[in-house]
Amino acid sequence: MPRPLLYFLAALAASIGVSAIxxxxxxxxxxxxxxxxIAIILAVSLNLVNxxxxxxxxxxxxxxxxxxxxxxxxxxxLGPALLGEEGGNALTQGxxxxxxxxxxxxxxxxxxxxxxLPSLRLKGDYLALVxxxxxxxxxxxxxxxEVLGGALGLIGMPAYTTFAWVYGGAALAVYxxxxxxxxxxxxxxxxxxxxxxxxxxxGLDTTRYKIVAFVTGAFFAGVAGGLFAHFKLAIDPRGxxxxxxxxxxxxVILGGMGRTAGVIGAAILLTLLPEIxxxxxxxxxxxxSLLLIVLMLVxxxxxxxxxxxxxxx
Amino acid sequence: xxxxxDLHVSYGAINALxxxxxxxxQGAIVTLIGGNGAGKTTTLRTISGLLRPRSxxxxxxxxxITTLPAHTxxxxxxxxxxxxxxxxxxLSVDENLSMGAYxxxxxxxxxxxxxxxxxxxxxxxxxLRQTAGTLSGGEQQMLAIxxxxxxxxxxxxxxxxxxxxxxxLIATIFEKIVEINRSQGITILLVExxxxxxxxxxxxxxxxxxxxxxxxxxxxxxxxxxxxxATYLGGGPVT
Numbered sequence: 001m002p003r004p005l006l007y008f009l010a011a012l013a014a015s016i017g018v019s020a021i022x023x024x025x026x027x028x029x030x031x032x033x034x035x036x037x038i039a040i041i042l043a044v045s046l047n048l049v050n051x052x053x054x055x056x057x058x059x060x061x062x063x064x065x066x067x068x069x070x071x072x073x074x075x076x077x078l079g080p081a082l083l084g085e086e087g088g089n090a091l092t093q094g095x096x097x098x099x100x101x102x103x104x105x106x107x108x109x110x111x112x113x114x115x116x117l118p119s120l121r122l123k124g125d126y127l128a129l130v131x132x133x134x135x136x137x138x139x140x141x142x143x144x145x146e147v148l149g150g151a152l153g154l155i156g157m158p159a160y161t162t163f164a165w166v167y168g169g170a171a172l173a174v175y176x177x178x179x180x181x182x183x184x185x186x187x188x189x190x191x192x193x194x195x196x197x198x199x200x201x202x203g204l205d206t207t208r209y210k211i212v213a214f215v216t217g218a219f220f221a222g223v224a225g226g227l228f229a230h231f232k233l234a235i236d237p238r239g240x241x242x243x244x245x246x247x248x249x250x251x252v253i254l255g256g257m258g259r260t261a262g263v264i265g266a267a268i269l270l271t272l273l274p275e276i277x278x279x280x281x282x283x284x285x286x287x288x289s290l291l292l293i294v295l296m297l298v299x300x301x302x303x304x305x306x307x308x309x310x311x312x313x
Numbered sequence: 314x315x316x317x318x319d320l321h322v323s324y325g326a327i328n329a330l331x332x333x334x335x336x337x338x339q340g341a342i343v344t345l346i347g348g349n350g351a352g353k354t355t356t357l358r359t360i361s362g363l364l365r366p367r368s369x370x371x372x373x374x375x376x377x378i379t380t381l382p383a384h385t386x387x388x389x390x391x392x393x394x395x396x397x398x399x400x401x402x403x404l405s406v407d408e409n410l411s412m413g414a415y416x417x418x419x420x421x422x423x424x425x426x427x428x429x430x431x432x433x434x435x436x437x438x439x440x441l442r443q444t445a446g447t448l449s450g451g452e453q454q455m456l457a458i459x460x461x462x463x464x465x466x467x468x469x470x471x472x473x474x475x476x477x478x479x480x481x482l483i484a485t486i487f488e489k490i491v492e493i494n495r496s497q498g499i500t501i502l503l504v505e506x507x508x509x510x511x512x513x514x515x516x517x518x519x520x521x522x523x524x525x526x527x528x529x530x531x532x533x534x535x536x537x538x539x540x541x542x543a544t545y546l547g548g549g550p551v552t
Contacts, residue, residue: 197363202461203387
């Protein structure tokens with residue numbers, strides 16, 4: 001069995017194991033660790049787009065919103081009809097949740113395709129602005145759809161998200177990205193980032209690579225959104241605004257563009273930091289921002305990268 | 314082998330090429346010379362499909378490739394080595410070469426091409442595991458050419474292979490270019506600012522000026538042309 005697959009299965013087994021004893025864990029700790037896991041999925045999937053393929057996307061929160069809302073519609077509106085009065089057993093609930101997550105991810109991927117086709121002709125800051133705009137459009141659309149709660153948001157989702165779902169999802173995201181990037185086919189992502197003209201000149205269809213990265217990234221953002229919705233049990237459009245996108249981008253940059261391990265580390269650190277800073281109450285966000293600035297000044301090449309050569313911007 | 318006729322290319326409102334035509338026979342080394350902004354790089358990029366012409370046509374082995382996307386043009390054996398040693402800086406030398414054979418499926422052919430590249434540029438074999446971005450300028454140029462050779466081209470376009478390279482290495486690289494042409498019969502279109510060198514290795518030359526072909530003929534004749542000498546070869550008497 002290839003090593004990445006082995007790691008993936010081990011991670012999957014570990015998350016199911018931890019999930020089984022989650023009843024005995026400190027609820028606060030469990031809560032924070034689930035937030036960390038969701039952040040890992042978001043950061044690793046955005047890293048495929050921004051880090052490995054070198055396309056600067058600022059719309060990740062938009063895809064997360066698509067996944068959160070559409071998976072919630074499945075469990076909220078289809079769930080009762082499918083599971084019956086008693087709400088079904090663990091197996092049927094699990095199947096329903098898996099279907100909901102897959103649906104949310106697929107819809108986010110489709111949104112990624114729709115947005116990616118026209119906008120991936122743009123480069124650098126132009127692409128960043130266009131994806132930022134699309135992310136906001138998605139949010140505003142949800143804000144104005146009455147059936148989905150409008151500005152008040154959606155509430156009452158069943159609490160399906162468990163430790164195993166979150167970290168199983170994170171393991172799948174890491175595994176998928178690793179398989180994509182470390183294959184012969186996947187070197188095309190890195191080639192597209194390093195030099196688009198040279199990549200075209202050796203016969204790569206760089207547009208296709210960008211789309212594949214964008215759609216895969218959007219899919220996992222959607223899955224993360226679905227996990228988030230069934231974890232917080234209440235979502236509203238404001239939770240998916242562009243500051244959320246920027247939060248994810250910061251994780252990718254701080255982790256060192258294209259370094260999966262670094263990006264995971266940054267996702268953990270940046271999700272824990274606000275929790276650690278909780279005692280200082282109202283100064284929390286100021287300190288958080290200051291720490292970000294200091295980290296960027298001290299380690300511009302990425303928090304967990306030791307070679308002098310920084311990641312490509 | 315390649316016929317370009319009446320090519321017009323513009324960047325927005327600015328005309329980069331206004332009616333460029335030339336023909337390149339099979340097996341030849343043809344050079345395109347001219348100063349900065351004459352349209353040399355634009356011509357190459359248009360041929361390889363990275364830019365779209367406003368009008369005009371490009372025929373490669375009798376078939377029009379004018380509107381084809383870049384990756385399908387490479388598949389036909391026309392390979393472009395872009396200006397400025399564009400290697401994949403974060404990939405190793407080995408991975409760069411593998412990317413060059415991206416469109417090939419035949420493992421044996423890839424291995425054969427790799428051996429040929431190592432034969433031409435033994436330096437690349439020594440640096441196989443090194444990250445391409447840490448190579449010297451000359452080595453990166455060798456890698457860029459080697460990567461193009463990995464794709465089994467029948468036609469190779471080289472954009473300013475002497476740019477920013479130590480003088481001693483320039484001679485080596487030009488020798489290799491001639492060697493590639495002779496031993497494999499690969500047709501070469503060479504764009505150069507170093508007109509002296511380009512005219513030395515080529516058989517035919519075209520001189521571009523502000524998007525037009527202003528002079529053409531056998532390289533040996535152009536080398537002795539007084540007007541060309543004054544403009545591009547730094548004047549001086551014929552040697």
